Amino acid sequence: MSQVPRDVRLHVKNAFKSLAAILALTSSPSLATDTYVEAGKLVDVQAGTVVAGQCISIAAGIIKAVAPCGATPIGAKRIDWSAYTVVPGLIDLHTHLADAGQSADLSLPLKTSPVATALIGAHNARLTLDAGFTTVRDVGTYRGLMDVALRDAINAGHVPGPRMFVAGAYITLPKGGGELNGVVPNEDLPADMRLGIASSPQEAASKAMFLISQGADFIKTIATGAVLAIGTEPGEPELTENQLRAVVDTAKAKGVFVTAHAHGAVGIKNAIRAGVRSIEHASLIDDEALAMAKAAGTWLVMDIYNGDFIDEIGTTEGWPEEYLRKNRETTDVQRTGFSKAVKMGVKLAFGTDSGVYPHGQNAKQFAYMVRYSMTPMQAIQSATIRAAELLGKEHEIGSIAPGRFADLVAIACDPLLNVSALENIDHVMKNGVVIR
Missing domain, CATH: 3.20.20.140 (Metal-dependent hydrolases)
Structure with a gap:
């Protein structure tokens, strides 16, 4: 089998060694904590429907449950996205x-x-x-x-x-x-x-x-x-x-x-x-x-x-x-x-x-x-x-359902009424961590 040319290995290794050194000077993203996300509207892409009043329970970056909203689980942080439409990442x-x-x-x-x-x-x-x-x-x-x-x-x-x-x-x-x-x-x-x-x-x-x-x-x-x-x-x-x-x-x-x-x-x-x-x-x-x-x-x-x-x-x-x-x-x-x-x-x-x-x-x-x-x-x-x-990853990503990675996007305007609303994302979560 062909081997990676030595200069290619060195180029890639040195490129990302330099990059890692630069990024080490910046703050790291927060670690995922247990969260309880309140969605104004939740787009269920599996069913092709939109549901109101749903909350998403997240632990260790994974969605554990999607159900009607209630009290915030003990130890979890509540994220209020009640003014937004929430879709999968x-x-x-x-x-x-x-x-x-x-x-x-x-x-x-x-x-x-x-x-x-x-x-x-x-x-x-x-x-x-x-x-x-x-x-x-x-x-x-x-x-x-x-x-x-x-x-x-x-x-x-x-x-x-x-x-x-x-x-x-x-x-x-x-x-x-x-x-x-x-x-x-x-x-x-x-x-x-x-x-x-x-x-x-x-x-x-x-x-x-x-x-x-x-x-x-x-x-x-x-x-x-x-x-x-x-x-x-x-x-x-x-x-x-x-x-x-x-x-x-x-x-x-x-x-x-x-x-x-x-x-x-x-x-x-x-x-x-x-x-x-x-x-x-x-x-x-x-x-x-x-x-x-x-x-x-x-x-x-x-x-x-x-x-x-x-x-x-x-x-x-x-x-x-x-x-x-x-x-x-x-x-x-x-x-x-x-x-x-x-x-x-x-x-x-x-x-x-x-x-x-x-x-x-x-x-x-x-x-x-x-x-x-x-x-x-x-x-x-x-x-x-x-x-x-x-x-081949539909059991890991692509929907808001138990067992999937907690990848979520929140939009102030309903993209089902105007799909261009997706061009202006308000909040992003990846693996249970709020990116913005």
């Missing part, structure tokens, strides 16, 4: 926290050192948590394994941020949609930027095993070209069905699922046949692929907000014309496909591609989901119980 399944972010400068990820990337990742993690997203699936970073290190730093309490499920790196063809193309010859990129390069089914399987061994929670494959990658086309297949299946089989043997970046219909079908758990973007999905996804139970994670951001900000800031052209060719058709998927009953979960737009603005997508056929309740469910189901 939100989940974004398509984020890029441990990265430099999108800009007109193609070389920015290369110019940003591992240490700087670590600090940026910590900043992005805090913004995301403050926005009410207590869990994320981070679907890839140019500097491989930085997301693993960020997840571990959050879990250790060194960095405030959401619960993270991470991919480690992209499994992609040489010069494919997961590479940093157009900056220097790809062969000259640092080793930590090419951890997932694969040209055959055997190489793809080996890379998957390598990433799992380094702590990846799932595997991210690049099944088609990308909008925001030079020299690739979203409609064109990249990793073949056989390569994708090799990754799926390898990951399945380790109890790990695979997701596929796939814009074009051919690549989507290849990925579904190969057995991936979810499709990212699905911009150019056709009716046959929609039917295949429904029949197979394959999830779609469609980032229908950020096309407008790319067009507006990308044009203003001078992003590459290739990016802008591909974005225009995929934005509206993706939203049409999303609407069809909703009406067909295809499994849909919330994912935004944060990092393309500024972190912390994840909730802007909710209004788009409602505009394109979801009800407000369906949109909220997509970012709570449905997202948890995709992760």
Whole structure:
């Protein structure tokens, strides 16, 4: 099995050693105490209903009971959220926290050192948590394994941020949609930027095993070209069905699922046949692929907000014309496909591609989901119980129910009346600790 290049190990180790030293100078978050949260309205995403007069009993960061309010249990602290609507902590399944972010400068990820990337990742993690997203699936970073290190730093309490499920790196063809193309010859990129390069089914399987061994929670494959990658086309297949299946089989043997970046219909079908758990973007999905996804139970994670951001900000800031052209060719058709998927009953979960737009603005997508056929309740469910189901963690997160982590969000305005209210979170709790 491949080993992590020594310089990659040192980059990641030193980056987060520096980060931990800086954060040690700041105060640590309070430890979870027994609490009794009084909710004005409580959104039961399992039942799809809203209940008034409920209180949530929390001990050691876990929800113990949800019942009509009464006296505060002995030894517990009462939190009065009676003026708020309380929903489960939100989940974004398509984020890029441990990265430099999108800009007109193609070389920015290369110019940003591992240490700087670590600090940026910590900043992005805090913004995301403050926005009410207590869990994320981070679907890839140019500097491989930085997301693993960020997840571990959050879990250790060194960095405030959401619960993270991470991919480690992209499994992609040489010069494919997961590479940093157009900056220097790809062969000259640092080793930590090419951890997932694969040209055959055997190489793809080996890379998957390598990433799992380094702590990846799932595997991210690049099944088609990308909008925001030079020299690739979203409609064109990249990793073949056989390569994708090799990754799926390898990951399945380790109890790990695979997701596929796939814009074009051919690549989507290849990925579904190969057995991936979810499709990212699905911009150019056709009716046959929609039917295949429904029949197979394959999830779609469609980032229908950020096309407008790319067009507006990308044009203003001078992003590459290739990016802008591909974005225009995929934005509206993706939203049409999303609407069809909703009406067909295809499994849909919330994912935004944060990092393309500024972190912390994840909730802007909710209004788009409602505009394109979801009800407000369906949109909220997509970012709570449905997202948890995709992760296979519905008994731990995604709902306000006994046995789940005490991840809660409180909003002054009712998001069932105006889903955009989720863009202005008033209070956030993660693992029983009030973050804000």
